[in-house]
Amino acid sequence: MAPEISNLSMFFLIFFVLIPVSLSYLYSLGLSGSILWSSFRGIVQLFLIGYILTYLFSLEPLTGITIMLTVMILVAAFHASKKGAGIPYVRPITLCIIVIIEIFVLAIWLGFQMISFQPDQVIPMSGMVLGNSMVAIGLALERMKSEFKEGEGKITAALALGAKPEQASKILVRKIVKASMIPNVDGLKTIGLVQLPGMMTGLILGGVAPIEAIRFQIVISLSIFASVSLSAMFVTIIFYRFFFNENQQMIKIEEN
Amino acid sequence: MGSPIPVLKASNVQSDFLRNIDFKVSEGEIITLIGPSGAGKSSLLKLLNRLADPESGQIFFYNKNIKEYKIEQLRKRIGMVFQSSSLFEGTVEDNLKFGPSLFNEWKHEEGEKLLEIVKLPSDFLSKDVRELSGGEQQRVAFARTLANRPEVLLLDEVTSALDVKNVEVIEQFIKGIVSREVKAVLMVTHDIKQAKRLGDRTFFMCNREIVEQGDTRRLLTDPQSRRLQAFLKE
Numbered sequence: 001m002a003p004e005i006s007n008l009s010m011f012f013l014i015f016f017v018l019i020p021v022s023l024s025y026l027y028s029l030g031l032s033g034s035i036l037w038s039s040f041r042g043i044v045q046l047f048l049i050g051y052i053l054t055y056l057f058s059l060e061p062l063t064g065i066t067i068m069l070t071v072m073i074l075v076a077a078f079h080a081s082k083k084g085a086g087i088p089y090v091r092p093i094t095l096c097i098i099v100i101i102e103i104f105v106l107a108i109w110l111g112f113q114m115i116s117f118q119p120d121q122v123i124p125m126s127g128m129v130l131g132n133s134m135v136a137i138g139l140a141l142e143r144m145k146s147e148f149k150e151g152e153g154k155i156t157a158a159l160a161l162g163a164k165p166e167q168a169s170k171i172l173v174r175k176i177v178k179a180s181m182i183p184n185v186d187g188l189k190t191i192g193l194v195q196l197p198g199m200m201t202g203l204i205l206g207g208v209a210p211i212e213a214i215r216f217q218i219v220i221s222l223s224i225f226a227s228v229s230l231s232a233m234f235v236t237i238i239f240y241r242f243f244f245n246e247n248q249q250m251i252k253i254e255e256n
Numbered sequence: 257m258g259s260p261i262p263v264l265k266a267s268n269v270q271s272d273f274l275r276n277i278d279f280k281v282s283e284g285e286i287i288t289l290i291g292p293s294g295a296g297k298s299s300l301l302k303l304l305n306r307l308a309d310p311e312s313g314q315i316f317f318y319n320k321n322i323k324e325y326k327i328e329q330l331r332k333r334i335g336m337v338f339q340s341s342s343l344f345e346g347t348v349e350d351n352l353k354f355g356p357s358l359f360n361e362w363k364h365e366e367g368e369k370l371l372e373i374v375k376l377p378s379d380f381l382s383k384d385v386r387e388l389s390g391g392e393q394q395r396v397a398f399a400r401t402l403a404n405r406p407e408v409l410l411l412d413e414v415t416s417a418l419d420v421k422n423v424e425v426i427e428q429f430i431k432g433i434v435s436r437e438v439k440a441v442l443m444v445t446h447d448i449k450q451a452k453r454l455g456d457r458t459f460f461m462c463n464r465e466i467v468e469q470g471d472t473r474r475l476l477t478d479p480q481s482r483r484l485q486a487f488l489k490e
Binding site: 153154156157158159160161162163164167171247248249250 | 305306307308327328329331332335336338340342343344345354355358359400404
């Protein structure tokens with residue numbers, strides 16, 4: 001039986017909000033307003049999503065899952081592509097990358113019966129994969145722009161030696177993919193040792209036996225790892241070409 | 257018998273950074289390009305191996321428009337060394353073989369010969385480029401470009417960040433490779449004395465155009481244009 005938190009208990013969370021507010025006041029940080037507003041907004045958003053999820057879980061699985069995944073994918077694509085402002089077609093291509101990753105991950109989960117096609121399983125699991133992909137794509141796009149700017153000399157030198165754009169870009173692409181994967185590699189090494197991962201914690205609190213909870217955690221951790229790696233790889237192999245013109249000359253990407 | 261075919265020829269070239277560019281470069285020549293900052297010297301070099309393209313006018317490499325060459329082949333044949341060495345991560349050998357490997361032409365034994373040309377010991381091949389001094393890095397950058405066996409060498413202020421000793425080594429080596437390894441050199445320099453030491457002919461550029469061109473000694477001792485006279489007095 002999952003434990004419940006009463007409304008009164010929830011009310012006393014006010015103490016956790018008052019601590020940073022007091023510190024802000026004490027040190028004249030000028031953050032009191034932001035802390036109160038972001039706490040209030042966060043609570044309202046979570047309650048709202050709680051009611052939406054309750055409604056979606058009550059629908060036919062195909063309908064509920066389709067509605068929620070569409071919204072999550074659109075929001076993820078919109079936010080991730082903001083980091084690539086100035087790169088041509090960044091929004092539609094980012095959307096395609098996220099859709100491909102979601103389809104791939106869902107196919108593995110459902111094909112090998114790791115989860116069932118139920119909204120209460122597909123939606124939260126997909127949310128974690130999409131959220132991490134969104135961050136990875138955003139980071140890769142941001143990194144790509146800065147690497148192409150800082151590495152302009154090396155790319156120009158490679159082009160001057162007769163390299164085609166894809167050969168010249170390889171010098172930087174390796175760095176970008178590696179940088180995007182390292183946080184996940186490091187995260188997996190210490191998983192469970194420093195803090196219990198969110199999903200596992202949630203399942204244990206929900207009454208699931210720890211040994212069962214870790215199975216779900218392994219599924220989600222490795223799925224996130226794969227989707228983050230794929231995101232970085234897709235971003236680099238697709239977007240590098242927009243930094244060159246048809247005459248194999250480097251062009252500058254200007255932010256709009 | 258007609259006059260020999262020029263290695264490079266530019267005819268009425270115009271771009272955002274250049275106007276009315278006309279010149280010929282013959283085999284065995286070292287051309288030095290001098291002029292104030294922003295005159296268009298580096299922009300001109302970049303047009304010659306198509307790192308940029310002009311808006312109008314034509315450039316010929318051995319009487320053939322450079323647009324008719326395959327870009328990678330043109331850049332292999334017209335090599336370029338930049339002010340910053342821009343070496344790639346890895347060892348000296350990784351850098352030397354970068355160009356030839358693109359055309360499946362790399363042989364390990366080439367590495368030692370290339371280092372010999374730029375006066376570096378052969379054990380440098382396995383050194384990480386991060387361990388090299390600025391002068392050594394620039395010499396490796398030269399060797400990396402020479403590894404492609406270019407026929408023309410474009411040098412964009414390659415000695416401006418180096419100490420006297422390294423400048424001397426590089427100047428000697430530039431004199432040595434013309435006719436032997438490469439057919440012609442075009443070199444941007446801010447150093448008038450260096451232009452005197454190296455240039456057979458000099459182009460003086462100012463305000464995006466070649467204001468005066470001719471024999472280096474004549475040009476620098478008897479400048480015709482007011483702008484060159486003023487520049488030499490600075």
